[in-house]
Amino acid sequence: MAMPEEQLVRLIADPETRAILSCLDDASAPLTVDELTHRLVERDTTVVDATTYDRELDRTALSLHHSQLPQLKEAGLVEYDADENLVSTRDDAIDPEWLTFDLIDEFLSRFAGRRSTDTDAIGVIEGAGAVYDYSRELADRAEDELFLIYRSDDLLDEGCLPHATQAMDRGVEFCVGSQNADVRQFFREHVPETTIWEPQLDWMNEPSRYPRISRLIVADRDKVMLSLRDKPVATGSKAETAMIGEGETNPLVVLVRELLGPRLDHLDYQSDHFSGELPFEL
Template identity: 35%
Template sequence: MSNPDVSERSPRSREEVFDTLADSTRRDVLRIVHGRSSNGVSKTDLAFELAAVTTDTPLASVTDDEHQRALLDCQHKHLPALVDAGLVAETDDGTIVTTDHWLFDDSEFDAILTGRTDDETDLDTLFDALSDSRHRTILTVLGNQYHPLSTETLARDVAAREAETSERDVSQERVERVLISLVHVHLPHLNDAGLVGYDAEMGSVSYEGHPSLRTDWLGSNPDRLQSAAESTSTESLETDSSDDVRTLRGRESIVTTGQSLCETAEDELFMMFTTTGLLEEGCFRRIEDALDRGVDVYVGSRDPRVREIVRERAPEVVLWEPQLDWLNLPPNGESVGRLVFADREAVLLGTLGTPPADGEYDETALIGEGADNGFVVLMRRLLGSRLDHLDAPRETNQSEIPL
């Protein structure tokens, strides 16, 4: 056996790792080797300890037959899989040792290894679900959300991430293919695993998580889930967040969250965008869906190109040009890039940092939900009577609201 490149974090390596870990006996083997990692363990001793664990008997009570079966299983089934996954290696003298694989640096994974539980079947299900790259992408998207997403919103985000492009550049045909796979294969599987809540009739998906699931395991860029990891460690989706203001970092999580807020609107959807670069295809679909539901939609921008694009795509939207440049904060501050205000009870306010070399803004957003949420109340007072202009009858879709 040889020691593969254990620093590799490619999607394929993750699939091999989690597929290997979706077997309680292999986790037992890894647990035993990890416990002897300083000097390693011989295959004979490993088989004795494995037989004792799997038969739940003292080491001295293991029979020759039990030891032989365990030895054969180790040699022909478990060790080859663990070696291929880069988790263990065999030294020149035949000793089995753990590698310097990145999983061993994770405290939660170490806790799984050191603490065998009565619910090992639950871990089988978890790791089996994580062995599929699309499952991990789905969980990455949902992990950034604090309320359910529609299956189409999820499909568009998943398709964009898998293609490593923006949502506006993903074809509708690709989105539909992903959507079909989600509703017929992946979401039912993840729902059965207890990782998501999936309502097929309503077409909505929510993140349920797992106490042992780490965001670092889901992809090569765990920073995407930093805000979700901080939040879900201390609160659940059902927690009363009327006084909670959360911070989102990164364009992907902000776009998806903004679109999901659009889906919650029942009466009124108030939006602002400073540039065309902030308009995603998914934004238009959420706007069109809201109009179809009878929601009053208002979109404002000082950029005439934004207003023209929205007018062409969604002529029923009420457009206006803000008369005050309130979207720019004081000097040395970050300009406001986007605003989504749903039913005046949920708000997302995104700011734009300095564009890096690739032209993508380093976006940050604040989000608050609930009529009594402090941030929501502040935004209502900030806009004040200006929002009331939206209630006045109008004959055209052009207005000059002094915002």
């Protein structure tokens, strides 16, 4: 039986899960559970003495054997042979830090269309119009910070600008990231107070792949909208689907916050304005 989609997102959002996948990804061959256990404990900087090390080995081994590895196998993320005591990544595994984004289209194929206010639920909204409306709603509800990533300028709409400027008038910090120069220029011209940066994100480097992430909006780090486009705009399709989550413990929010948190904290040092003030070239 397939793992429920929200359980799968929670699993991947867990830092311990990503540590396991990272260790397996770094290994040149399948690992025994004992080898994996030692590698995981050695990565933990809080383990500082022999007694703590041994205790953590026991805890990690039990957790791997009884919980984590069976769950990862069920989710299709690892190959695990309990009889042989061997575990490895699947042949089609990718960088575990960005694994979730390649799985999003798979999640969407299993989601029933819904929009829920349950803080543990991941909602789905369909259609470009509904996605635009929800984007504006997030801007209107932002209290401290509004963070956007756009893949291309075809998503830009001057009708959204008043929502951004009104948020800034309320004292909201407004940040926009894009590898597309036209997107960055749009915000420089229309909202010059914006913190603008060029993200270096692996999942934005495959322009020909569909479905693909088209935009990400994070408001106050507890509300997220992640949208996907199913085909190029040139085909005449404006089909867009977005996953939405709200609340500090929401699995989608936790996932995005875990992956982007360090970048969110250092945007000022990556922005156009900061780079332009330096007496040397970055």
